[in-house]
Amino acid sequence: MTRTEADSSEAERKPRPFKALRETVLLLVFAIALALVVKTFFVQSFYIPSESMEPGLIVNDRILVEKPSYWGSGGPQRGDVIVFDDPGNWLNGLEAEQPMSFLARALAKIGLYPTGGHLVKRVIGVAGDTIVCCDAQGRLSINGQPVDEDAFIEPQRGRDACDGPMPSGAQHCNWTVGPVPSGSLFVMGDNRDDSADSSARLCRPDAEGCDENKPYVPISDVVGKVFALAWPLGRAELVGRPDAFDDVPDAS
Template identity: 55%
Template sequence: MPVWQESILLLAVALGLAIVLKALFIQAFYIPSPSMEPGLVQDDRILVQKVSYWGGGTPERGDVIVFEDPGNWLAADSTGPNNPAARVLAKVGLYPTGGHLVKRVIGVGGDTVTCCDDEGRLSVNGKPVNESQYVMPNATCAAPLSIQSEDQPCTAKALKVTIPEGYLLVMGDNRSNSEDSTARLCTTKETECPPTRGLVPVDNVVGKVFALVWPIKRFDHITRPDAFKDVPDAK
């Protein structure tokens, strides 16, 4: 086979494998905002694996997930690469994709999440959670941005939500700079508000983040923390 034909064949095989891998197993993304600091920094490149949620598997508390925008969460400039060549490569899985969000699962269907207790911790199904392993250090408390203020940075019992089946409550690790579920939940003053506003449908989840791959000096394997291991199942 002539060199030019062999080169075309190898390129076609490589593209085909990339498309299959992206569709079924692994996909590259980048972090679109500072909301997951300190572990994941804006513009970090990550890998997401999809097989964990096959066959009835669903996201678990503590998982860092990538999901499709459930409704006007993303800024207009977060939709993906602007360079035409990069756009083509992203389509076939050879370049990190944009247009998605990255957050940590705090509660799953049936869970009741409250914030905060007297020590400033989130509680899930009545169990306080120690999030020091991943939340931004020196935070006033585990409270999300939407329930903090300058004069009262951690309001006890300011957040309480029971999550319907098929939905997730997600939060960024950088609690004071994360427009996540808690920034969009219904408030007590709203008389007409769908109970699932601010929650993420499980069907929107692309997969679980398992590796930080760029910059290479910060390469890391992303795993589920132990913080939620003692949380009881929802009653």
């Protein structure tokens, strides 16, 4: 090998800073694009903003939400824990988006940091369902079938305790709602005494000009189904649909 050929071979082996920088930028762009695709179509991370889903999910828990289950004709089912956009002043400052640094906001945009500004509740009724509160044991009935929710809701206490209390008034544990309109859901938090959910927006008998659709969440507002509690690691677990709703008949 001549000296010229040796010098040329040595130059090819030397790192080229611009090439390395270009490859790094391309990898970063690809990673961001992949994260955006995953966030948009598959999985997104959120945090729990309030006490409304205790005892299973507590404030600042990080949860993972999957979206493919609700593609096409598949929609939320009774018992699913869902994340949805505010359907109309439900947040009302109570569960406002968590303040974040510039970096956290940037990561949140591409799905690499949990976001807020949404609500997390459990689906109680789907289209056509009629929900009644409550039977002699304080249980909700859906289409005439009592549902035992003791395994996952916060225990209700007091003389007039039930699984579907309204905030106040004579209808505290005595109300009926439905049939749930097509394309809508009736949702409740697992902490029934501290949840700004569908039951808190029911029209009272003496209310004038009350919107009968106010308690319902449009399915179009649903982001996806919670499938995992991801953080803190000591409590990390999969989140599934309880079998308490299995015996509920379809609406007639």
